[in-house]
Amino acid sequence: MARLKIIHETRYDYDRPVGFGAHRLLIRPRDSHALRIVEASLYVTPPGPTRWTYDANGNCVCLFSPRGQSASLSIISELVIDRFPAPLSPLRIDNPHTLTPIVYDREDHATLAPFMAPVTDDPDALVLKWLRGLGGAMDEPALDFLLRVNSAIHQRFDYTNRYEEGVQSPRETLASGKGACRDLAWLMVEGVRRLGYAALFATGYIYSPGVGGVRGAGATHAWCEVFLPDLGWVEFDPTNGLVESPDLIRVAATRTPAQALPVSGAILGDPGASRLHVSVDVQLLDALTEAA
Secondary structure (H helix, E strand, O other), rough: OEEEEEEEEEEEEEEEEEEEEEEEOOOOOOOOOOOEEEEEEEEOOOOOOOEEOOOOOOOEEEEEOOOOEEEEEEEEEEEEEEEEEOOOOOOOOOOOHOOOOOOHHHHHOOOHHHHHHHOOOOOOOOHHHHHHHOOOOOOOOOOHHHHHHHHHHHHOOOOOOOHHHHHHHHOHHHHEEEOOOHHHHHHHHHHOOOOOOOEEEEEEOOOOOOOOOOOOOOOEEEEEEEEEEOEEEEEEOOOEEEOOOOOEEEEEOOHHHHOOOOOEEEEOOOOOOOOEEEEEEEEEEOOOOOOO
């Protein structure tokens, strides 16, 4: 188990004071067998009422209504969490439904259907052709196939810090050969959906313990989750080639990236030019070994 402190700051600065409509914040993980919140604080300027709830996907949401006018909006979340690793190996899976092509039982299929349907268009089947070009046996274990997809994206696509809003379509990422973490995650989500897998777009934080080559540290991070019989939702981070890593700290998982924005809301009035600053700091407070 690792105890981590997370400070996530979002700040908007405007040329002129503006009013604010309601804001929706996705900044707090939900307690689970893999993660426990020890402390949580939220600091908002200008102040206003907050209300906590859950969205349709079970993600923890803060509804925040800033009061008055201001030339800036600041949202600072401070968390202390315990993160429990859940390694994939050693695993023995004998369920034949975990082979490629994936098969879900009827009840799971009914629940997972919205997450199996691709959202983006691919009229020339370029994404599907790219996936099939990765090779592999028709009846290989689904986990082996997903590991290959995760590794292929990590090895063949360049990572770039992209400051434009929104997410590239999978076709755009394939054409450019590069993308931010959200673009690479979305390529995997939409790609495996075209092969019948249920997949989610996951966002949160990544702990970077001073090891070079970790991409996405210092900001919010994004990855892919795929549902497999006997395993449940499995995390794949194609940006870093990680699978079920304890360094991934999930805040939200949604059908589309648009549903996973950490901060969204409206301003009232003409702000002139606006500037956005986002920073995420994840620090190790303590590392404990659980008793056997």
